[in-house]
Amino acid sequence: MKTLAYYISDYGYGHATRSTAIIRELLKQNEAVQVIICHSFALGFLQQSFKHEPRVTFREVATDVGYVLQENSLEPDAKRLNNTVSxxxxxxxxxxxxEMCFMKEKNVSFVISDISPxxxxxxxxxxxxxxxxxNFTWYTAYEGLIEEHLLSFLHEQYKQMTYHFSLACSNEPH
Structure with missing residues (x-):
């Protein structure tokens, strides 16, 4: 049995919803795969989605920051975002x-991320x-919002991906 760790961004339900469909397809395509979902925000939704799937387990972990918005607004709060990312x-x-201890303990052989660094x-x-x-990374999502050294840190993390698949409407640099 191969163990995949699937990291899902903690920002909203979009990443969790998309990941649910992908995980279902992975399980359908390969009976020798088990998936450990690493996530916190929409964990209840994900647990409900896979309640009858014994090859899916869950690990509650804060995977990233997401956006920090101004009160009663859909606009980012750059000051609070900088503090939170810092x-x-x-x-x-x-x-x-x-995470390294977790991966060793569970004998993880592959990691999928949507799109936690x-x-x-x-x-x-x-x-x-x-x-x-x-369709984005937090590096490009935060451009113009957070300090350059924080952006550089995120960029370095994303450069470590073995493979990257850009979804529709992506503006990611290659």
Whole structure:
């Protein structure tokens, strides 16, 4: 049995919904695959979606920051976003070590990420192949909103992907 760790962005339900369809297809295509979903925000939705699937297990972990919006608005709050991303980056090495321990313990052989940098970096540190899929990364989503050193940090994490599949409407650099 091959074990895949599937990291899903914690921002909203879109990533979780898309990932649900992809995970179902992965399980249908290969009976020798089990999936560990790594996520927190929409974990209840995901657990309900796979409640009858014994090859799917769950690991509650904050995978990324997402957007921080102004109160009563759909506009980003750049100051709060900078603070939140800065905190995420300062804690990243601790989270990275936790994920590496998890991957070793569960004998993870492949990582899919939609589109958390945490799973990608952890996989790279252990020489496990990773596959990123999304129509954006948080690097491009945050351009013009957060400080350059924070953007650079995210860019470095995403550069570690073994494979990347850009979905429709992607503006990601190659």
């Amino acid at each position: 905190s995420y980056v300062s804690e990243f090495s601790t989270k990275l070590n936790q 945490l799973g990608i970096s952890s996989a790279a540190a252990l020489n496990i192949p990773s596959f990123g899929l999304s």
